[in-house]
Amino acid sequence: MTPSFSSLRHRFFLALGGVLCLALLALVLVARYQIMPILLEDEEQYASSELDRVERGIGSELNHMRRLVEDWAWWDDTYDFVQGKRPEYVDSNLYESTLETLELKTMIFLDARHQPRWVAGYDDDGEFTSCPDAAPPCDWATTYIDYLPTRLASENEASQTWLLAQPMLAMAAMSGIYQSREESPSAGWLLMVRPLSTPWLEQLRDTTGIDLNLTSIAQGGEVPHESLERVSTTQMAASRAVEAMPDDRQIRIDANLPRQRYQASLETFRFALYWTSGVLIVTLLVVLWLLESIVLAPIRQFSRYTQRLHLDTTPPPMPASLLKRRDEIGTLAQEFRNLLEHQQQQSALLLDLSQHDSLTGLANRRLFDERLEQAMHKAQPSGGQVSTMMLDIDHFKLYNDHYGHLAGDDCLVALAECMQGHLGSHRFLAARTGGEEFSILMPDTSLDEALDHARRLLQAINALALTHEYSPTSPYVTVSIGVASRADNLTTPSDIMRAADQAMYQAKASGRNRVAAYQAHDQASPIER
Numbered sequence: 001m002t003p004s005f006s007s008l009r010h011r012f013f014l015a016l017g018g019v020l021c022l023a024l025l026a027l028v029l030v031a032r033y034q035i036m037p038i039l040l041e042d043e044e045q046y047a048s049s050e051l052d053r054v055e056r057g058i059g060s061e062l063n064h065m066r067r068l069v070e071d072w073a074w075w076d077d078t079y080d081f082v083q084g085k086r087p088e089y090v091d092s093n094l095y096e097s098t099l100e101t102l103e104l105k106t107m108i109f110l111d112a113r114h115q116p117r118w119v120a121g122y123d124d125d126g127e128f129t130s131c132p133d134a135a136p137p138c139d140w141a142t143t144y145i146d147y148l149p150t151r152l153a154s155e156n157e158a159s160q161t162w163l164l165a166q167p168m169l170a171m172a173a174m175s176g177i178y179q180s181r182e183e184s185p186s187a188g189w190l191l192m193v194r195p196l197s198t199p200w201l202e203q204l205r206d207t208t209g210i211d212l213n214l215t216s217i218a219q220g221g222e223v224p225h226e227s228l229e230r231v232s233t234t235q236m237a238a239s240r241a242v243e244a245m246p247d248d249r250q251i252r253i254d255a256n257l258p259r260q261r262y263q264a265s266l267e268t269f270r271f272a273l274y275w276t277s278g279v280l281i282v283t284l285l286v287v288l289w290l291l292e293s294i295v296l297a298p299i300r301q302f303s304r305y306t307q308r309l310h311l312d313t314t315p316p317p318m319p320a321s322l323l324k325r326r327d328e329i330g331t332l333a334q335e336f337r338n339l340l341e342h343q344q345q346q347s348a349l350l351l352d353l354s355q356h357d358s359l360t361g362l363a364n365r366r367l368f369d370e371r372l373e374q375a376m377h378k379a380q381p382s383g384g385q386v387s388t389m390m391l392d393i394d395h396f397k398l399y400n401d402h403y404g405h406l407a408g409d410d411c412l413v414a415l416a417e418c419m420q421g422h423l424g425s426h427r428f429l430a431a432r433t434g435g436e437e438f439s440i441l442m443p444d445t446s447l448d449e450a451l452d453h454a455r456r457l458l459q460a461i462n463a464l465a466l467t468h469e470y471s472p473t474s475p476y477v478t479v480s481i482g483v484a485s486r487a488d489n490l491t492t493p494s495d496i497m498r499a500a501d502q503a504m505y506q507a508k509a510s511g512r513n514r515v516a517a518y519q520a521h522d523q524a525s526p527i528e529r
């Protein structure tokens with residue numbers, strides 16, 4: 001029996017299980033080192049594009065500011081005002097509701113020499129002040145005026161915008177003041193500042209749809225230009241620093257972004273992974289099943305059959321399911337069956353040769369002794385009857401000498417056929433137990449019955465009338481027969497055969513061509529012919 005752990009089924013199961021584990025491990029590694037980085041990179045690009053949208057929203061607001069400041073700066077009244085010609089300009093235009101309507105913190109007019117011509121706006125306490133220069137109560141305006149030389153030096157355009165990180169988060173727009181109808185040199189500069197107020201921020205959140213915040217930070221700090229922190233599986237915090245004035249500060253955009261896109265991709269990927277794993281497992285199970293049903297089960301059946309050959313005395317028939325197959329296993333089964341049949345035939349032939357005399361076809365001594373042993377053994381407990389005959393050809397040497405050995409063989413065959421003809425039908429076993437000596441086993445036969453059979457056999461041999469003109473006994477071939485039966489003093493096979501032998505020699509001694517029976521406590525007694 002093949003140990004289960006080293007059976008083909010077990011080994012295939014282990015091998016395919018190993019392949020499955022390796023495949024699943026490969027899937028996990030691909031997911032971990034190939035797919036996940038792509039998903040995270042995609043998420044970073046998404047965050048960056050969302051910050052771009054916020055920047056574009058701020059840029060759009062700066063463009064509005066640019067148009068507003070140009071609208072005012074390219075107005076002839078403003079042109080005249082900065083040149084000191086229209087004193088009523090202040091009362092007509094620069095009152096509090098104008099700044100309120102335009103959502104401005106301040107409007108600062110400069111002349112061509114960059115000197116303040118007029119300042120209107122809210123101070124740090126939120127009080128509206130309007131002055132011809134940046135002296136108190138409008139000294140709060142110096143902070144904004146101080147930014148201007150830098151902007152004027154770095155930009156050559158007629159108008160420009162920028163973000164302010166100090167003293168408050170704000171948008172600033174500045175334009176040169178020109179005549180509206182004809183080209184003229186700039187008469188001065190107009191600066192407008194609009195705070196990035198809470199309502200404005202709310203509006204930006206609404207238009208972009210992004211939960212964002214703006215803060216002023218010091219430039220060159222530890223905060224990188226752009227960063228992304230994954231706060232939870234559903235939220236991430238993206239931030240980007242954008243340029244602002246003064247130069248040592250920046251405005252940081254903080255956006256709380258949902259991770260839906262990543263979650264959806266992850267879900268899709270997991271779905272594909274589970275399906276791939278499932279298909280892989282099912283495929284391997286199907287392969288195992290096919291292997292089991294097509295190869296392993298028939299091989300196991302074949303193996304069980306060969307094992308039964310050793311156990312059963314009569315070989316069982318080869319399973320028909322194996323013989324019916326048209327594949328290699330079927331061929332193997334058919335060839336094995338043919339080989340087995342051939343081997344059985346050879347064994348039967350060898351057995352026959354080992355148990356029979358090749359000349360006469362009668363049983364040989366070996367088979368005779370075996371059957372005698374069985375018969376004696378069977379008769380032993382019940383005291384059953386067993387008789388034997390020993391038969392020897394009279395003067396056979398003379399026969400051989402005169403007729404030749406081949407004729408002697410023919411004589412032996414003729415006598416064997418005669419014995420078989422007369423005794424074979426009685427379940428008796430006739431054997432050639434010596435050169436010209438024969439023995440007959442007669443189970444369940446008494447001495448009298450045996451003597452009767454011997455007598456009739458003797459007559460039958462005489463009736464053959466095989467010429468033996470050199471025999472001193474008769475002109476024909478004759479035999480002497482000794483008969484013995486199982487008795488109290490004849491209990492073993494050798495006992496009974498020794499007794500039959502003695503009776504046969506008694507028959508010879510008494511003149512040959514006769515039957516003699518072995519008598520206990522007496523020598524064998526001759527029986528008349």
Ligand SMILES: Nc1nc2c(ncn2[C@@H]2O[C@H](COP(=O)(O)OP(=O)(O)OP(=O)(O)O)[C@@H](O)[C@H]2O)c(=O)[nH]1
Nearest residue numbers: 392393394395396397398400405406408409435436
């Ligand atoms: N042709 C032939 N002769 C055999 C065979 N086996 C034994 N013999 C011969 O049988 C003869 C037996 O002779 P003996 O034992 O001297 O006995 P006998 O001549 O038969 O004389 P008694 O037995 O005393 O009657 C021998 O000549 C053997 O050669 C055989 O297979 N074929």
